[in-house]
Amino acid sequence: MTFDLFDDLPPNGPASPAIEPLADGAVVLRGLARADAEVLLADVQAIIALAPWRHMITPGGLTMSVAMVNCGTVGWVSDARGYRYDPVDPLNGKPWPEMPASFRKLATTAAAQAGFAGFEPDACLINRYEPGTRLSLHQDRDERDFSAPIVSVSLGLPAVFLFGGMRRADRPQRVRLAHGDVVVWGGPSRLAFHGVAPLADGDHPLLGRLRINLTFRKAL
Numbered sequence: 001m002t003f004d005l006f007d008d009l010p011p012n013g014p015a016s017p018a019i020e021p022l023a024d025g026a027v028v029l030r031g032l033a034r035a036d037a038e039v040l041l042a043d044v045q046a047i048i049a050l051a052p053w054r055h056m057i058t059p060g061g062l063t064m065s066v067a068m069v070n071c072g073t074v075g076w077v078s079d080a081r082g083y084r085y086d087p088v089d090p091l092n093g094k095p096w097p098e099m100p101a102s103f104r105k106l107a108t109t110a111a112a113q114a115g116f117a118g119f120e121p122d123a124c125l126i127n128r129y130e131p132g133t134r135l136s137l138h139q140d141r142d143e144r145d146f147s148a149p150i151v152s153v154s155l156g157l158p159a160v161f162l163f164g165g166m167r168r169a170d171r172p173q174r175v176r177l178a179h180g181d182v183v184v185w186g187g188p189s190r191l192a193f194h195g196v197a198p199l200a201d202g203d204h205p206l207l208g209r210l211r212i213n214l215t216f217r218k219a220l
């Protein structure tokens with residue numbers, strides 16, 4: 001017989017996750033994606049078989065430490081020409097892999113729980129972090145219409161998410177995001193500066209030394 005500290009919790013976490021306010025229009029939905037994690041990660045693997053991880057180059061010529069790929073109607077790309085959404089993968093000239101049903105359903109559910117009913121993402125940027133990888137403060141503003149929120153799903157190693165204000169200089173909140181946590185920001189927070197602190201090393205049961213983040217947007 002084993003005595004498990006978590007015996008009295010359902011295996012996939014609470015059925016309706018705690019909603020943690022971050023700012024006006026921004027919340028953390030704790031554990032919302034946990035029950036679907038295996039399916040989501042199998043779908044990431046299927047995407048990677050069609051379109052590989054890559055380190056994009058910033059318009060300023062720096063190589064991003066986060067490895068990225070996209071799925072959906074359009075994908076976010078960065079190169080010497082700037083940032084944009086592109087219907088084709090510049091590495092192979094083909095359309096990005098389709099957005100899996102599991103992704104779409106989670107994004108729509110998360111947005112609705114955060115108060116943004118009817119969210120229909122057309123783009124998902126998939127970010128892969130290794131220990132030491134960080135993402136500097138930025139705004140998501142390459143989308144055409146800021147009325148739709150951003151939905152961001154954390155899988156694997158925990159991270160410290162930096163959630164700032166409308167100005168780059170606003171001191172960001174430091175929010176620990178664990179496997180299965182989902183952040184949604186929209187409305188008055190849609191253009192909030194955000195980023196990820198350097199990833200601490202660790203060993204996650206599903207992802208080992210990696211964190212994978214899915215960021216859903218309505219780009220078009």
Ligand code: SIN
Pocket residue numbers: 125127135152161194195196213215
């Ligand atoms: C992003 O801003 O694109 C990613 C945020 C994250 O990895 O949590």
Ligand code: FE2
Pocket residue numbers: 138139140194
């Ligand atoms: Fe972002």
